[in-house]
Amino acid sequence: MYELIQLTDKCYYIQSPAKIGLVKIGKDEVCLIDSGNDKEAGRKVRQILDANSWKLKAIYNTHSNADHIGGNRYLQNQTGCKIYAKGIECDFTRHTILEPSFLYGGYPCKDLRHKFLLAQESNAEELTEDVLPDGFEMIDLKGHFFDMVGFRTDDVVYLADCLSSRETLDKYCISFIYDVAEYIRTLEGVKTMEARIFVPAHAEATENIGRLAQYNIDKVYEIAEKITDICIEPICFENILQRLFNDYGLAMNFEQYALAGSTVRSYLSWLKDKGSIDVIFEDNMLLWRKRAS
Numbered sequence: 001m002y003e004l005i006q007l008t009d010k011c012y013y014i015q016s017p018a019k020i021g022l023v024k025i026g027k028d029e030v031c032l033i034d035s036g037n038d039k040e041a042g043r044k045v046r047q048i049l050d051a052n053s054w055k056l057k058a059i060y061n062t063h064s065n066a067d068h069i070g071g072n073r074y075l076q077n078q079t080g081c082k083i084y085a086k087g088i089e090c091d092f093t094r095h096t097i098l099e100p101s102f103l104y105g106g107y108p109c110k111d112l113r114h115k116f117l118l119a120q121e122s123n124a125e126e127l128t129e130d131v132l133p134d135g136f137e138m139i140d141l142k143g144h145f146f147d148m149v150g151f152r153t154d155d156v157v158y159l160a161d162c163l164s165s166r167e168t169l170d171k172y173c174i175s176f177i178y179d180v181a182e183y184i185r186t187l188e189g190v191k192t193m194e195a196r197i198f199v200p201a202h203a204e205a206t207e208n209i210g211r212l213a214q215y216n217i218d219k220v221y222e223i224a225e226k227i228t229d230i231c232i233e234p235i236c237f238e239n240i241l242q243r244l245f246n247d248y249g250l251a252m253n254f255e256q257y258a259l260a261g262s263t264v265r266s267y268l269s270w271l272k273d274k275g276s277i278d279v280i281f282e283d284n285m286l287l288w289r290k291r292a293s
Helices: 039-051 072-079 088-094 098-104 166-172 180-191 210-230 237-248 254-273
Strands: 004-006 011-014 020-024 029-033 055-060 082-085 137-140 149-153 156-160 197-200 277-282 285-290
Touching (some): 011 039, 055 072, 082 088, 088 098, 166 210, 180 210, 180 254, 254 277
Parallel strands (some): 029 055, 055 082, 156 197
Antiparallel strands (some): 004 011, 137 149, 277 285
16 A cells, blocks of 8 residues: 556656556656645655655646545645645635535534545635646546546546446445436546556556446446335435345445445435435425326
């Protein structure tokens, strides 16, 4: 873990729970794409920087999930580097309580206020094209989170969390998605991309991303169909979530309730907006029901 993997003359990634991109932008200067999940990850990155006599100039955050920004504060305090994040992701990076609050739908109890969902705040600035290093292209990857982006440089594409590995999907089935329509649109675009190598944060680096992108797309439609079938009779959200966990053999805890629960609500919104399911209110309870064909 935290092994430095070289891809090209300029491009590397650090093997970690969420892969960290590292790109040389000068003789002795580098930037990071994300920073790992906590202060300890930041320390590991700092050791790699010191071992190679590299100076960290900036961290470009793909999005604001805690496992991607957890090392920000430590590295910024240690090196004085700039931190950039796009749009809403910048706000979430500055005010990290927003992530568990958003996931839970209210003030998060202590069970949700931990490093996996609540990173330390860092002094992030707005990510725009003009602050990118020469040769960097920013790629819109909305869907998994609000304004998530990836980066292409030296014909290497860093894909953040826009897809999951087959092993993860087979084991957990319900990967986190904020906007299902945008997620599918992003994956359809990723599926046709060409590059020397692709670096997803939670899957192996690969020269061909198309099959994995399609596997993720197929899983989205599988879950959507399952949710629609569950709603054949009017049913409340809690029972939908319970049915999904039981059918997929998943174990419920507070963190999974927040993450999978938020995702299932996103599926329900998408299915309602596209006319597959309806909402009714019965005895002061919101129920979801498959729309009659």
